[in-house]
Amino acid sequence: MSKKWEPEGPEDIAEILDAVSSRIPLLIKGVMDAFFSPEAATNIAKSVAKFRKTLIEGEIPEDEAMQMTREYMRTLTDWKGMMSEMRSHRED
Numbered sequence: 001m002s003k004k005w006e007p008e009g010p011e012d013i014a015e016i017l018d019a020v021s022s023r024i025p026l027l028i029k030g031v032m033d034a035f036f037s038p039e040a041a042t043n044i045a046k047s048v049a050k051f052r053k054t055l056i057e058g059e060i061p062e063d064e065a066m067q068m069t070r071e072y073m074r075t076l077t078d079w080k081g082m083m084s085e086m087r088s089h090r091e092d
Contacts, residue, residue: 035079048073 007013034040051072055065 044073044076047076 007016048069052065052069055068056062060068
């Protein structure tokens, strides 16, 4: 078995907190840039357009295709819902 590391004192804890506090903002910025950049918005728009086009080509009626497309777009952009769902799964 591997030995579990434990901090030996306040200096170790301070070092860990310094490392974490400098890395977490970069991680958050990277995630935000990946999802909310102009490139990401363009990719989402293309995905939604392709989805709708596929429905229409599959002879789904226009009103149903539009409703399904709206729902699809909601699933791509509902970050609050996704986070809530992730939290509820973690608590199970």
